[in-house]
Amino acid sequence: AQSVAQPEDQVNVAEGNPLTVKCTYSVSGNPYLFWYVQYPNRGLQFLLKYITGDNLVKGSYGFEAEFNKSQTSFHLKKPSALVSDSALYFCAVRDITPRDDKIIFGKGTRLHILP
Amino acid sequence: GAVVSQHPSRVICKSGTSVKIECRSLDFQATTMFWYRQFPKQSLMLMATSNEGSKATYEQGVEKDKFLINHASLTLSTLTVTSAHPEDSSFYICSARDILTPSSEQFFGPGTRLTVL
Numbered sequence A: 001a002q003s004v005a006q007p008e009d010q011v012n013v014a015e016g017n018p019l020t021v022k023c024t025y026s027v028s029g030n031p032y033l034f035w036y037v038q039y040p041n042r043g044l045q046f047l048l049k050y051i052t053g054d055n056l057v058k059g060s061y062g063f064e065a066e067f068n069k070s071q072t073s074f075h076l077k078k079p080s081a082l083v084s085d086s087a088l089y090f091c092a093v094r095d096i097t098p099r100d101d102k103i104i105f106g107k108g109t110r111l112h113i114l115p
Numbered sequence B: 001g002a003v004v005s006q007h008p009s010r011v012i013c014k015s016g017t018s019v020k021i022e023c024r025s026l027d028f029q030a031t032t033m034f035w036y037r038q039f040p041k042q043s044l045m046l047m048a049t050s051n052e053g054s055k056a057t058y059e060q061g062v063e064k065d066k067f068l069i070n071h072a073s074l075t076l077s078t079l080t081v082t083s084a085h086p087e088d089s090s091f092y093i094c095s096a097r098d099i100l101t102p103s104s105e106q107f108f109g110p111g112t113r114l115t116v117l
Helices: none
Strands: A003-005 A010-014 A019-021 A023-027 A033-039 A046-051 A056-058 A064-068 A073-078 A085-095 A101-105 A109-114 B004-007 B011-012 B017-026 B033-039 B046-051 B066-071 B077-079 B092-096 B113-117
Touching: A003 A019, A003 A085, A003 A101, A010 A019, A019 A109, A019 B017, A023 A073, A033 A064, A033 A073, A046 A056, A046 A064, A073 A085, A101 B033, A101 B046, B004 B092, B011 B017, B017 B033, B017 B092, B033 B066, B033 B077, B046 B066
Parallel strands: A010 A109, B011 B113
Antiparallel strands: A003 A023, A019 A073, A033 A046, A033 A085, A056 A064, A064 A073, A085 A101, A085 A109, B004 B017, B017 B077, B033 B046, B033 B092, B066 B077, B092 B113
């Protein structure tokens, strides 16, 4: 089965500094990878996805992620953090089997941007 | 972008009552919708996959008779929590995938906060 791991429960970054939120994956076949963000008491908002093509994926709100096949990683990055980026971030992988087609989420990483 | 709505956004009910949550795709059609449950400070747990015109597929450990799912049309799925108890209190989130772009991401609703007294 497909899975993703987010090794950090929380990441603290000073405003203006670059940020990285880590994600590693385990898949059989070609991975469909996603990043979502959740603000308090809200649903998830899509940030970006990797299906195929360029390893560097650009998404919403200035975020990007790099697909690294050799390291099985899909880290989320942003060159300069904003306080408003503080939220809960989920890495996810699409798990397609003959029985169903669903997205599996990592446990989430809480990002705190310090003013 | 595609919009998914949920209603109600918040519900408080007494133990033993049933609660219905609606999930609608507003500007696209979805043959498949998904229902998740999220506990405080935890990740989303997939409860079931809702298929238009057929029975839902439930994840292991999720009670089918407890969480009734109906996907009556390409834009509406409902989750009914039957005979709710305090342990059912949680944040329920639905999502949907656009039928026209099956390889696309899922679009999520804003969630429903259920509190069972």
